[in-house]
Amino acid sequence: MATLAELLDQGRIVPYLGPGMLALCPDATVPATPLALADLMTAQVSVPHKIRKRLTQAAQFIENFKHRKSVVHLMNQAFAAPTTPSALHRALARSNAGLLVDAWYDDTLATALAQERPEGGWLQLQGLSQSEHFGHWTGAYAADGSFLPQAPGGAQPILYKPIGGHAPAGNYLVSDSDYVEVLTEIDIQTPIPAAVQAWRTGRHFLFLGCRFDDQLTRSFARQIMKRSSDRHWAVLPEEPTRMEARFLQEQGITRIAQPLARFADELVAALQDTATV
Incomplete structure (x- = not known):
């Protein structure tokens, strides 16, 4: 743990947060999984039963048969409630990580x-939907x-939200067509901001609250990590699936088989110790 804290303090680690980080926030009421988000959206708009549990397909159906604005409205509603950051969120925010x-x-x-x-003094970069911002991949x-x-x-520190975010402008990559547009170009890195590409070079990634049991999450992580270090870590207490295990091995990611809450407590303490040295 001391090694991770030192690397963070030196700005050599890129924290990569997934929806599982919300489990560290006791007052979180926003959806914390794609399934929970799909359930929330389809509770308000009727979609075919076979795609009700599939977020990107459900969002695409709503976009096709309602309107893109309906998707954005549902997403804005889903993530409107404020969440108090956990101790780990705050520790990462004040760390020397130049890219989060x-x-x-x-x-x-x-x-x-x-x-x-x-x-x-910090900057936020968000992925943009081509259906709303054709020709522009990122909003700053x-x-x-x-x-x-x-x-x-x-x-300045950069907060990079590759699939968009609620604030400040309600930018979301969530429907099938959103992802198709990005995945068509992501191999040649077009959707990834130049500042992100520059900062990640030679650095390590630390995955927190992430699962890699879905092709989309693996594709985004793989492309965002490109040209970084060959040594990374992922807090993954659950036994990885076959595809997750293969992904971890391919990308040089060491699994930390520890509950996220315990890891968070230990890393926050280690960062405090590093700051006092």
């Missing part, structure tokens, strides 16, 4: 950054949520 990846739609990590860095936002025509240079 958040692969879910909630605002928790952005809230932690705002709390821990009230002076601002200042710490106060204001839109930036282009991402500024410099060493």
